[in-house]
Amino acid sequence: MARFVSKTPGQELSTLVDTATEQMxxxxxxxxxxxxxxVSKTAVSFAFNMPGRLSSETAQRILDIARQLGYAPxxxxxxxxxxRTNAIGVIVPQDISDAFSNPFFAQLVRGIxxxxxxxGMSLMVxxxxxxxxxxxxxxALIDGCIVTGLETDDEVVRVLRQRNLPFVMIDxxxxxxxxxxxxxxxxxxxxxxxxxxxxxxxxxxxxxxESFSGKVEQYTGTLRHRFDGYRSALKDAGLTIxxxxxxxxxxxxxxxxxxxxxxxxxxxxxxxxAVLALGDAIAFGVIExxxxxxxxxxxxxxxxxxxxxxxxxxxxxxxxxxxxxIKEKGQRAAELLMDLVHGRFGLPRHxxxxxxxxxxxSTLRLGG
Amino acid sequence: MARFVSKTPGQELSTLVDTATEQMxxxxxxxxxxxxxxVSKTAVSFAFNMPGRLSSETAQRILDIARQLGYAPxxxxxxxxxxRTNAIGVIVPQDISDAFSNPFFAQLVRGIxxxxxxxGMSLMVxxxxxxxxxxxxxxALIDGCIVTGLETDDEVVRVLRQRNLPFVMIDxxxxxxxxxxxxxxxxxxxxxxxxxxxxxxxxxxxxxxESFSGKVEQYTGTLRHRFDGYRSALKDAGLTIxxxxxxxxxxxxxxxxxxxxxxxxxxxxxxxxAVLALGDAIAFGVIExxxxxxxxxxxxxxxxxxxxxxxxxxxxxxxxxxxxxIKEKGQRAAELLMDLVHGRFGLPRHxxxxxxxxxxxSTLRLGG
DNA sequence: CTGTTAGCGCTTTCAA
DNA sequence: TTGAAAGCGCTAACAG
Numbered sequence: 170m171a172r173f174v175s176k177t178p179g180q181e182l183s184t185l186v187d188t189a190t191e192q193m194x195x196x197x198x199x200x201x202x203x204x205x206x207x208v209s210k211t212a213v214s215f216a217f218n219m220p221g222r223l224s225s226e227t228a229q230r231i232l233d234i235a236r237q238l239g240y241a242p243x244x245x246x247x248x249x250x251x252x253r254t255n256a257i258g259v260i261v262p263q264d265i266s267d268a269f270s271n272p273f274f275a276q277l278v279r280g281i282x283x284x285x286x287x288x289g290m291s292l293m294v295x296x297x298x299x300x301x302x303x304x305x306x307x308x309a310l311i312d313g314c315i316v317t318g319l320e321t322d323d324e325v326v327r328v329l330r331q332r333n334l335p336f337v338m339i340d341x342x343x344x345x346x347x348x349x350x351x352x353x354x355x356x357x358x359x360x361x362x363x364x365x366x367x368x369x370x371x372x373x374x375x376x377x378x379e380s381f382s383g384k385v386e387q388y389t390g391t392l393r394h395r396f397d398g399y400r401s402a403l404k405d406a407g408l409t410i411x412x413x414x415x416x417x418x419x420x421x422x423x424x425x426x427x428x429x430x431x432x433x434x435x436x437x438x439x440x441x442x443a444v445l446a447l448g449d450a451i452a453f454g455v456i457e458x459x460x461x462x463x464x465x466x467x468x469x470x471x472x473x474x475x476x477x478x479x480x481x482x483x484x485x486x487x488x489x490x491x492x493x494x495i496k497e498k499g500q501r502a503a504e505l506l507m508d509l510v511h512g513r514f515g516l517p518r519h520x521x522x523x524x525x526x527x528x529x530x531s532t533l534r535l536g537g
Numbered sequence: 538m539a540r541f542v543s544k545t546p547g548q549e550l551s552t553l554v555d556t557a558t559e560q561m562x563x564x565x566x567x568x569x570x571x572x573x574x575x576v577s578k579t580a581v582s583f584a585f586n587m588p589g590r591l592s593s594e595t596a597q598r599i600l601d602i603a604r605q606l607g608y609a610p611x612x613x614x615x616x617x618x619x620x621r622t623n624a625i626g627v628i629v630p631q632d633i634s635d636a637f638s639n640p641f642f643a644q645l646v647r648g649i650x651x652x653x654x655x656x657g658m659s660l661m662v663x664x665x666x667x668x669x670x671x672x673x674x675x676x677a678l679i680d681g682c683i684v685t686g687l688e689t690d691d692e693v694v695r696v697l698r699q700r701n702l703p704f705v706m707i708d709x710x711x712x713x714x715x716x717x718x719x720x721x722x723x724x725x726x727x728x729x730x731x732x733x734x735x736x737x738x739x740x741x742x743x744x745x746x747e748s749f750s751g752k753v754e755q756y757t758g759t760l761r762h763r764f765d766g767y768r769s770a771l772k773d774a775g776l777t778i779x780x781x782x783x784x785x786x787x788x789x790x791x792x793x794x795x796x797x798x799x800x801x802x803x804x805x806x807x808x809x810x811a812v813l814a815l816g817d818a819i820a821f822g823v824i825e826x827x828x829x830x831x832x833x834x835x836x837x838x839x840x841x842x843x844x845x846x847x848x849x850x851x852x853x854x855x856x857x858x859x860x861x862x863i864k865e866k867g868q869r870a871a872e873l874l875m876d877l878v879h880g881r882f883g884l885p886r887h888x889x890x891x892x893x894x895x896x897x898x899s900t901l902r903l904g905g
Numbered sequence: 906c907t908g909t910t911a912g913c914g915c916t917t918t919c920a921a
Numbered sequence: 922t923t924g925a926a927a928g929c930g931c932t933a934a935c936a937g
Contacts, residue, residue, distance in 0.1 A: 196701055196914090198913095198914055198915085199914060199915060200914080208923075208924080209923070209924045209925075210914090210915075210916085210924090210925095211916080211917080211923070211924055211925080212922090212923065212924075213915095214915065214916060214917085215922095215923085218916085222922075222923090223922070223923080224922060224923090227922080227923085239698075239699045240699070241675060241696065241699045241700045242675070242914085242915070243617075243913085243914050243915070244675065244676050244677065244678055244915095245613060245616045245617050245622070245678060245913085245914080245915090246617055246913070246914035246915040246916085246929090247914080247915055247916075248613045248678065248915090248929095249611075249613050249614055249617055249913090249914080249915070249916090249929050249930070249931090250914090250915055250916040250917080250928085250929055251915090251916075251929095252929080254613070254678055255666070255676055256661060256677075256678065258659075264650060264651070264653075264654040265646065265647065265649070265650025265651070265653055265654060265660055266647040266648070266650040266651045266654065266864075268650070269643045269644075269646050269647045269650065270647060272640065272643065274643075275637045275640070275642075275643040276637075278633065278637050278662075279633065279634040279637045279638065280634070281633070282632060282633025282634040282636070282637065282662070282664070283632070283633070283634045285632075285633055285664070286632040286633060286634065286664060289666040289667045290666075291626075291661050291662060291663045291664065291666070291673065291676075291677060292633055292661065292662045292664075293624060293659050293660065293661040293662075294646075294650070294659060294660045294661075294662070295659045296650070296653070296654060296659065296660075298623070298657040298658075298659070299657045305659060307609060307610070307612065308612050308623055308659075309612065309624075309659060310612055310613060310616065310622055310624065310678045328609065330607075331607045331608075331609045332609045333564060424847060424848075453848070453851065456851075457851060479792060480792075480821070480848050480852075483821065483824075483825060483852060483853070484848075484851060484852075484853070485851070485852070485853035496634075564930090566929095566930055566931085567930060567931060568930080568931095576907075576908080577907070577908045577909075578908090578930090578931075578932085579907070579908060579909080579932080579933080580906095580907065580908075581931095582931065582932060582933085583906095583907085586932085590906070590907085591906070591907080592906060592907090595906080595907085610930080610931075611929085611930050611931070612931095613929085613930080613931090614913090614929070614930035614931040614932085615930080615931055615932075616913095616931090617913050617914070617915090617929090617930080617931070617932090618912085618913055618930090618931055618932040618933075619913095619931090619932070620913080
């Protein structure tokens with residue numbers, strides 16, 4: 170490791186400056202500036218953070234010297250004192266690439282980002298670290314976070330509490346113990362299923378995103394609410410989810426996931442005449458694959474999405490889907506989080522946003 | 538500020554535990570655990586970081602007590618010692634919401650995220666803080682960063698050097714002083730312009746994303762290279778960018794930006810028969826607006842994009858565009874950054890990735 | 906295997 | 922207006 174500069178307190182500044190121009194440099198610290206300026210660390214600190222408390226000459230001299238020596242305050246050391254990092258996190262249970270493979274997530278982040286902008290914060294995406302989301306949660310240098318894709322009983326939530334980190338959950342089951350933002354998944358799902366049933370479809374494949382539990386019966390949170398909605402609509406039509414024609418599959422919530430699931434869809438017996446995707450991204454993939462296989466959508470296959478991404482109405486055919494206010498969801502969650510971070514209130518709150526069925530061109534009356 | 542627990546060193550542990558159950562709690566620290574377990578701080582530290590160096594009973598006892606008291610190591614304090622934050626940043630000159638309004642950025646982040654995943658890092662999006670990107674750069678708790686949308690002579694680069702933070706630039710002018718990743722913007726631009734010219738178009742609007750300089754002559758970096766490419770193709774056809782039919786506009790690089798620019802496009806004299814957008818997102822917006830105004834694309838207006846986003850071939854009409862390997866761009870940049878972070882080498886390197894013109898359905902022979 | 910002792914680099918009373 | 926000194930909570934030689 171080449172030659173190191175000894176850290177003797179009384180070290181000559183000239184030595185510092187000399188070595189600073191070399192390859193292996195010791196970072197310039199507040200002490201170096203203080204010494205060089207002939208003032209205390211306090212003064213240097215003031216010069217940067219509360220210049221008003223110093224005579225303007227002193228302040229200026231300190232700042233000048235700092236600039237000369239190329240000094241930049243160490244933000245970590247600062248954080249240790251202030252207990253603020255000026256960043257919030259968004260915790261995701263999958264890796265970053267997967268998370269952003271669904272435009273939904275980018276849109277959510279836009280909403281969160283809007284609030285970050287207002288508050289002067291950065292945004293840290295916190296995925297599992299060496300496979301462990303817990304480890305990542307322990308290590309994250311943040312003032313608070315938004316938790317996505319997890320349930321309220323997740324260990325991550327425990328760690329967040331242990332770390333005393335304020336947090337807001339998105340799409341988790343409402344509970345008195347956590348602050349969270351959701352949408353009316355039940356109603357959105359119910360209406361979309363109802364739409365297909367009204368069009369005469371009886372052979373319907375429901376394509377969910379990966380739940381990591383696999384069993385429809387064990388779904389919780391968003392997935393649970395949506396399936397409750399499907400069941401409700403089916404029931405109104407005298408059907409159940411166990412019916413011969415109703416199939417439930419899972420895939421990654423991305424265009425690629427939709428493409429992948431299409432093949433499995435085509436193996437089903439009876440072959441579905443309609444697909445109910447739990448994410449627009451999946452719907453895109455299904456449509457793309459269907460068209461690649463020469464299938465006409467909606468002529469031979471109706472497809473419904475969920476989300477209403479920005480590009481969903483521009484697809485060919487324009488996608489019938491359930492619109493949820495994604496950006497607002499992120500924004501509201503971030504606003505709640507900022508309240509918590511700033512200690513504005515402590516009572517857990519729950520916000521549920523509305524959804525709306527957007528009937529467009531990817532669904533058609535059966536046989537019509 | 539309710540009652541505070543005094544911070545007397547000799548404080549009884551029972552007091553701590555009692556107050557820990559109250560509202561205003563002092564965080565449990567390594568000292569509390571050490572005291573309670575009757576060991577030194579060192580031992581506690583080892584229990585968490587190198588359990589092997591402790592007898593398993595001791596380690597277990599410490600961990601148990603820690604869990605009981607709800608102790609979580611303070612990652613900031615840890616970082617101050619280790620000089621690692623386990624996060625890298627991606628610096629963006631606009632706010633987060635704007636950055637992600639272009640799917641290009643999400644795709645870039647996917648590439649970066651892939652490497653983060655491999656390296657066990659989180660990813661911090663660092664936008665300007667109260668309008669100052671410099672301030673944000675000073676404050677970011679990161680081990681290194683990827684810089685987007687900035688030139689090599691930006692002040693941010695100076696601060697990064699001052700902070701001794703390794704960084705990699707994306708789409709900046711190559712220079713011997715910085716490590717960066719670009720694509721062959723010149724060639725992509727040249728080919729796309731050539732394509733339109735071959736189709737007989739002579740009234741062409743070039744829609745650039747915002748440069749914050751405004752003057753085409755003052756463009757640098759990516760924009761500069763692309764315009765050099767346009768000029769080159771024009772020259773081959775005996776034209777110049779100052780020609781009567783050639784117009785240059787700017788707008789935000791997003792769908793909304795494209796929609797916004799469409800109106801301005803329609804005011805131009807002569808009215809363009811083709812649009813060359815510097816981002817697919819802009820192209821989407823232009824097409825959407827054109828269709829909303831009853832214009833046929835490509836019948837009455839040809840549109841070319843740049844990027845080839847995931848959804849670009851699914852649009853109606855499928856977008857003719859210049860494909861650049863966005864995700865790979867992010868990935869390569871992140872890989873270079875990790876090399877720097879881990880001190881694997883110091884020489885600035887420059888990677889230029891190839892592009893490819895994808896001729897699809899949004900362009901048509903003039904009058905054909 | 907375990908503890909002592911210095912820090913890491915900055916902020917912040919409190920006193921001068 | 923300025924400085925001394927005590928932390929912030931943890932890690933890491935080094936010694937035993």
